[in-house]
Amino acid sequence: MNEHRANEHRNGPVRSAAARDAILEATARLFQSEGYDHLTIEGIAKEAGVGKQTIYRWWPTRGALIADCLSDGRLFAVDFAVPDTGDLVADVEQWLDTVIPILDAPGGGALLRSLVAAAAEDSAVGDHLSESLGVERHLSERLTAGIRDGQLAPGAPVDELGHAILGTIIVQVLSRQDDATDRLRQLVRFMLRSGSPQNGPLSPTDAK
Amino acid sequence: MNEHRANEHRNGPVRSAAARDAILEATARLFQSEGYDHLTIEGIAKEAGVGKQTIYRWWPTRGALIADCLSDGRLFAVDFAVPDTGDLVADVEQWLDTVIPILDAPGGGALLRSLVAAAAEDSAVGDHLSESLGVERHLSERLTAGIRDGQLAPGAPVDELGHAILGTIIVQVLSRQDDATDRLRQLVRFMLRSGSPQNGPLSPTDAK
Amino acid sequence: MNEHRANEHRNGPVRSAAARDAILEATARLFQSEGYDHLTIEGIAKEAGVGKQTIYRWWPTRGALIADCLSDGRLFAVDFAVPDTGDLVADVEQWLDTVIPILDAPGGGALLRSLVAAAAEDSAVGDHLSESLGVERHLSERLTAGIRDGQLAPGAPVDELGHAILGTIIVQVLSRQDDATDRLRQLVRFMLRSGSPQNGPLSPTDAK
Amino acid sequence: MNEHRANEHRNGPVRSAAARDAILEATARLFQSEGYDHLTIEGIAKEAGVGKQTIYRWWPTRGALIADCLSDGRLFAVDFAVPDTGDLVADVEQWLDTVIPILDAPGGGALLRSLVAAAAEDSAVGDHLSESLGVERHLSERLTAGIRDGQLAPGAPVDELGHAILGTIIVQVLSRQDDATDRLRQLVRFMLRSGSPQNGPLSPTDAK
DNA sequence: TCGTAATCGAGACGGTACGTCTCGTCTTGAT
DNA sequence: ATCAAGACGAGACGTACCGTCTCGATTACGA
Structure with missing residues (x-):
């Protein structure tokens, strides 16, 4: 009772x-x-x-x-959902298109730096950090779906890939690199490249 | 003058x-x-x-x-050089073996967190951050050599790969994940995988 | 009612x-x-x-x-009554013998100081202050009886004499004089001296 | 050296x-x-x-x-000196005339109450309390001179008499008696009374 | 060789924020 | 209506550092 x-x-x-x-x-x-x-x-x-x-x-x-x-979603108003159109790289880039404007907005870099500072000082923030930009939930789930669809190798460490993308953003922001958008896209395409002979030609434009 | x-x-x-x-x-x-x-x-x-x-x-x-x-190298006593044995993944893992013990040592996570906090607050630290663990100099150079040796795709974004590895470490440390070593290794092997038919599974040894 | x-x-x-x-x-x-x-x-x-x-x-x-x-008599347990044996000075000294041990007890001085602080801050305490040690009721009454008995001059300001004795105690306590007992007795004997031929030294019994 | x-x-x-x-x-x-x-x-x-x-x-x-x-004399601007005209009671009343206006001024009672509160709480104030109104220095000295002049009995406890006067003032102020001036004067005259008929002449030798 | 001028250890200064304590009022559910 | 409990806005407590400043002592040139 x-x-x-x-x-x-x-x-x-x-x-x-x-x-x-x-x-x-x-x-x-x-x-x-x-x-x-x-x-x-x-x-x-x-x-x-x-x-x-x-x-x-x-x-x-x-x-x-x-x-x-x-x-409570009081810091970032936007929704960090990742679509599933069947094209993994395109979908992740869609997520990037959500994230990048936040960082490119005036004060956006400073905002993420502040968030990192808070996470470094206080574990309560650290626990929510990767979750906060949709990495933990949305991005990892999409990558997992990518494995199911055969667009990603079965053993691919989906959580770490999400962390790697977020981590790259963080490093760029901490280094005050304001023009890193393109290189971030390059990295994502490289990391998520499907295996093809010769390790797969990146798209012609990427290969430059 | x-x-x-x-x-x-x-x-x-x-x-x-x-x-x-x-x-x-x-x-x-x-x-x-x-x-x-x-x-x-x-x-x-x-x-x-x-x-x-x-x-x-x-x-x-x-x-x-x-x-x-x-x-002045007063914070990290060790040398973060990356060897070049011809085996890219093994060499990068060698670098990992230098870095990970620092983080696993008592207070090691806190040390990196403090460094991140300093970088977030002060651009002078941010500018030296990726350089400080040998990422900028040693790791990127080794990846470039990997391209020359054909172990990495020609268009691979070496700087971003270095940042991604460092960034993953940072995210793990900020999230207070103390047991992330293995997953970090997995990530590195996945990111640096050479293209193989069907892109996976990863090499048998990697696949557990 | x-x-x-x-x-x-x-x-x-x-x-x-x-x-x-x-x-x-x-x-x-x-x-x-x-x-x-x-x-x-x-x-x-x-x-x-x-x-x-x-x-x-x-x-x-x-x-x-x-x-x-x-x-409610919750602060001082004792009874501050003044006897009337016919000898005014002796009776008042009897009252002193009731009061002084309270002040000489450990924390006794601090207690009276606290009471004074309360009286200084709050008129409700101030109104009860001279009453609280029996000054208003018992001591003044005894002095009045002393006038009737011819031991005190008819015009003696009995209330003020009580206040003077209490005030002297307060001044001594505020000045942190811990050894003032004897001087207090001297004062009482001097103030209550009956005019007698030679008038001094004080009465034989006092001079002891 | x-x-x-x-x-x-x-x-x-x-x-x-x-x-x-x-x-x-x-x-x-x-x-x-x-x-x-x-x-x-x-x-x-x-x-x-x-x-x-x-x-x-x-x-x-x-x-x-x-x-x-x-x-530093920052609380009371006036000088509490006691004159010596040869008439002890008149001189002490002169001092009273200096002190009383302070207490009768608007806020004067509150000022002394505050001073008493401070003295009750802090020994540093308590040590200066009786000194501060000129009691210790001026009043006691005048009383001592009164003994020399034969206006006060040789054994009179001059310090305690000063404390008694000050203490009476304090008790009156703590009791919020605003009209106590006259009774204070009465007390002083009584305490410092030289022997006269009806309460006994002080001894001829004392009166000298 | 003797100023002159910058550096050094020390720490007082006007401030801001800390985290704690208590004030007197208000709100809740139980009796 | 009163009670025990305690959340609330307010604000003072005494401490820790900030970044600036002032002090007397200590160098190391250049006149």
């Missing part, structure tokens, strides 16, 4: 949804506009119209706030 | 090499033991037995100190 | 005597052990096992709690 | 007199206008245009600031 479970319930006021919302919204706004290193608890509290203690009561660290923003 | 005129008439003592050394050594020590976010200028000054102003005089930011430590 | 009318028509439970008691007891205990400035409403509530609101409902300020503790 | 004492001198910047001055001035101003319990370090720092750490660097507690204000 779990009726008396009901009796275990604590009396007293309940967590304020309005406060939670205001805090996460303020966090997302300040994170995007100021960056992770200028993100302060006091600033969030002021922006949200909330006491500091209300933040500390529910989130142990700055990173936990960012992690919640990620989970 | 009178650019150097400005410096010609200078009296007084010259920059103290001892101070520079003590500062960078203290920086490296504290960075390794405390991490980037607990690294403070005041802490470095005290540890180095130096005035704060002596640091501010020569380095504009915390990151610049880290960048100098990287350049 | 309609004083208790106020309680007759009320719904719900009536004021909890148990809560009142626990709160005042907790207040007294914490006041004595921690001092007035470390006395907090939250601390009292926790110590008493009571909600904060229950305190705020019935007492407007910290000081009101202390004032109630004074009224 | 103490020449090498000179070498023990610390290098580096010296304490800023301007900061010290601004801090004490702000402390005095806020103490007088807001009272001790509303006096905050942050408020002082803001008022003085100073960092909090500059206060904490030189003063351990709020009370130490008040004590320094007392020492």
Whole structure:
């Protein structure tokens, strides 16, 4: 019987949804506009119209706030779904077309750098990092489907391939390479090339 | 030219090499033991037995100190050279065998995370990041040689492959995956696979 | 009588005597052990096992709690009555013998200091201050009796004499004079000296 | 030889007199206008245009600031000197005429209550309390002179008499008695009464 | 050889943010 | 209506560092 479970319930006021919302919204706004290193608890509290203690009561660290923003989809508005048209490379490039504009937008590189900084400092963010851009769920699933369709070798490490693409983006962003889009596409096509004699000619345009 | 005129008439003592050394050594020590976010200028000054102003005089930011430590090889003692035995995959795995122990050592993951945090915050570190683990110089060169030897497709994007490997490591470290070594090896073998008929399965040994 | 009318028509439970008691007891205990400035409403509530609101409902300020503790005799257990043996000075010294041990006990000085701090901050305590050590009631009455008996001049300002004795004690305690007992006795004997021929040295019994 | 004492001198910047001055001035101003319990370090720092750490660097507690204000004469502008006209009671009443207006001024009672609160909380203030109103120095000295002149009995406890007068004032102020001036004068006259008929002439030799 | 000028260790300074504590009010469900 | 519990906005606490500045001592030229 779990009726008396009901009796275990604590009396007293309940967590304020309005406060939670205001805090996460303020966090997302300040994170995007100021960056992770200028993100302060006091600033969030002021922006949200909330006491500091209300933040500390529910989130142990700055990173936990960012992690919640990620989970709630408050940092990236877009949908990172990967289509399945049957053409694996084209579909992944479609995903790239979703991601790249974010990075090329003004402040986009800084946004990802901030996210990396948060992930480096706080494991709560790190846990959500690869998931946050759709890598974990959407991209890996599409690659797995690619194996089923015979477009990718059966033993291909799909998770690592997703991490590799994300990781390449991160390295480029950390290196402040703003013109890396084409090379990223090249890499994806190379990594996902189907095996053909001579290791398969890349498309003529790729081969340059 | 009178650019150097400005410096010609200078009296007084010259920059103290001892101070520079003590500062960078203290920086490296504290960075390794405390991490980037607990690294403070005041802490470095005290540890180095130096005035704060002596640091501010020569380095504009915390990151610049880290960048100098990287350049001086004060953060990673090892040599990240990649051998050239003719077997590309084996050589790259040799490089992996140099890198992985660093990450598996106690605090190794935290060290790389700190480095990433520094790179995210400060472009001076970001610029040296991929270079710092031998990726830029040694790994890319070896991949280029692989193209020459016919072990890699002519159009293979060597720099991006290096970044992809490093990026995968970074993503794994940021995600706090401590057991990712094998999957990293798998990825490298997959990415560097030579084209074979039907593109797979991977070589029998790879296939487990 | 309609004083208790106020309680007759009320719904719900009536004021909890148990809560009142626990709160005042907790207040007294914490006041004595921690001092007035470390006395907090939250601390009292926790110590008493009571909600904060229950305190705020019935007492407007910290000081009101202390004032109630004074009224209930929860701070000083002893009886500050002044005997009337016919010898005024001896009787007042008897009262001193009641008061002084309290101040000489460990923490006794701190206790009176805390009481003074409370009185300085809150008029509710200030109103009970001179009353609390028996000055207002017992000491003044004894002095008045002394006038009747001819041991004190008819116009002697009995209330002010009581205040002067208490005030001297307070000044000594505020000045952290731990050895002021004898000088206090001297003062009392001097202030209450009856005019006698030669008038000094003080009366033979005093001079001992 | 103490020449090498000179070498023990610390290098580096010296304490800023301007900061010290601004801090004490702000402390005095806020103490007088807001009272001790509303006096905050942050408020002082803001008022003085100073960092909090500059206060904490030189003063351990709020009370130490008040004590320094007392020492510098920043709380009471007036001079508490006691004249010596030969008439002891008149002279002491002259001192009363200096003190009473301070207490009768608007906020004067609150000022002394604040001072008492500070003294109760902090020994640094307590040590200066009786000194601060001229009791220790001027009043006691005048009473001592009164003994020399035969207006006071030789064994009179002059320090305690000063404390008694001050203490009476404190008790009156703590009890919020705003009309106590006359009774205070009565007390002083009674305590310092020379022997007269109806309470006994002091001895001829004392009266000298 | 003696200024002159830059560097050095030390640390005070005006600030900002930290994470904790308590305030007094408000809300909840139980009695 | 009162109670225990405790969330809430507010704001002070005392600490840690920031980056700038000032100090006296210490070099190392150039006049």
